[in-house]
Amino acid sequence: MGTIEFDVALINGKLIYDGKVTLPIEYDGFAKTLVTPGFADAHAHPQVIDVGEKRRYKNSYDWIKRRKLRIDEKAIREDPDISSRLAAATMLLSVFDGVTLIALTGSVQGNVLALRSIYVHPRVVLQPTILDRKGWLSPQEFLYVMQSFLVESRNVYVGLFLHSLGLASLDTVRTTIRIAKEKDLIMAMHLSEGVYESQTMRELAAMNDFDAKSQLVVVHCFTEPSNCKMLFRGVVSCPTSNMYLYGRTIRSPSNYDALGSDWPLVTGTLRTALSQAHAVSGRRTLDVLINATVGGYRIYGVDWAGDALIFDSDLAKVLESPAEKPKYVFLEGREVIREGTINGSFDYRYAEKMKENVIKQAFEKYPVR
Ligand SMILES: [Zn+2]
Numbered sequence: 042m043g044t045i046e047f048d049v050a051l052i053n054g055k056l057i058y059d060g061k062v063t064l065p066i067e068y069d070g071f072a073k074t075l076v077t078p079g080f081a082d083a084h085a086h087p088q089v090i091d092v093g094e095k096r097r098y099k100n101s102y103d104w105i106k107r108r109k110l111r112i113d114e115k116a117i118r119e120d121p122d123i124s125s126r127l128a129a130a131t132m133l134l135s136v137f138d139g140v141t142l143i144a145l146t147g148s149v150q151g152n153v154l155a156l157r158s159i160y161v162h163p164r165v166v167l168q169p170t171i172l173d174r175k176g177w178l179s180p181q182e183f184l185y186v187m188q189s190f191l192v193e194s195r196n197v198y199v200g201l202f203l204h205s206l207g208l209a210s211l212d213t214v215r216t217t218i219r220i221a222k223e224k225d226l227i228m229a230m231h232l233s234e235g236v237y238e239s240q241t242m243r244e245l246a247a248m249n250d251f252d253a254k255s256q257l258v259v260v261h262c263f264t265e266p267s268n269c270k271m272l273f274r275g276v277v278s279c280p281t282s283n284m285y286l287y288g289r290t291i292r293s294p295s296n297y298d299a300l301g302s303d304w305p306l307v308t309g310t311l312r313t314a315l316s317q318a319h320a321v322s323g324r325r326t327l328d329v330l331i332n333a334t335v336g337g338y339r340i341y342g343v344d345w346a347g348d349a350l351i352f353d354s355d356l357a358k359v360l361e362s363p364a365e366k367p368k369y370v371f372l373e374g375r376e377v378i379r380e381g382t383i384n385g386s387f388d389y390r391y392a393e394k395m396k397e398n399v400i401k402q403a404f405e406k407y408p409v410r
Pocket residue numbers: 084086231260303
């Protein structure tokens with residue numbers, strides 16, 4: 042246990058000024074800003090390193106159809122070395138930024154290998170992506186992956202991710218729902234990203250006897266946020282990618298439950314999404330902070346005891362700038378970042394370098410001409 046005096050603290054979604062608190066962490070002392078639990082990134086694609094040119098797309102399907110990628114995404118997902126180094130860089134950069142929980146979609150093999158290759162990472166919700174396209178998992182393959190990898194690791198939780206209604210056959214949707222039900226897993230999916238899909242999804246859930254209100258997390262939903270809030274377990278907003286692709290996002294924090302970085306290696310970790318969400322929220326600082334911390338833990342049902350961040354800077358700066366790194370990060374009470382470093386030996390610049398190297402190599406190896 043440790044006793045922390047602070048100027049300001051966000052503790053389990055409450056803001057407290059000039060106080061003292063005892064927490065189950067290895068730290069005694071002072072914090073200008075204390076945040077507990079830390080930040081939760083409720084949606085991230087660690088293998089995405091190119092997103093196409095900036096222009097106004099109508100919706101997610103329009104983007105996937107018209108974008109011109111400079112890199113072969115499928116080849117990256119299938120390359121265990123590159124996809125795992127991308128995931129490792131994502132997790133390290135995130136932890137240096139104070140992200141203590143991250144939900145990872147994309148290459149399950151890459152994400153699992155990454156977890157085995159680094160010894161410091163946030164709590165992770167693994168969300169293998171199910172999609173009817175070559176190079177992605179089918180539901181049957183997902184079951185195989187679950188059984189073979191299943192996750193004795195500490196702080197790793199299994200979920201599953203259906204890419205989207207438009208890119209999955211009815212049969213795949215049904216099977217994904219069935220697996221979520223049978224294995225009692227939280228299912229997540231992209232929904233209502235420039236299109237109206239909430240009613241269809243509600244009906245599909247009802248037809249398959251699936252309690253979407255308690256088991257389905259939906260991502261984006263800027264087209265109809267209040268319907269999504271009402272019908273499903275949780276709404277994850279990704280303001281950074283939404284603004285980039287469509288010039289719009291959910292502004293009111295009452296209309297979503299958690300924040301996602303979406304493309305952490307392209308546009309930055311959850312901290313960029315947090316700054317952006319705050320900027321468009323109309324000064325609803327506390328509500329945005331709740332969504333960026335406990336919100337993500339709640340929708341995935343993850344425990345947060347002993348997760349905490351200690352900043353040397355004031356809260357306004359933390360909100361404004363992702364460059365404002367926590368001095369200490371605690372996970373389950375253990376100190377994982379001390380004085381901005383892991384083990385005193387490397388800091389976030391090491392993770393930056395790692396990211397630059399692997400991205401450079403990926404572009405050299407799998408260019409699209
Ligand atoms: Zn996404």
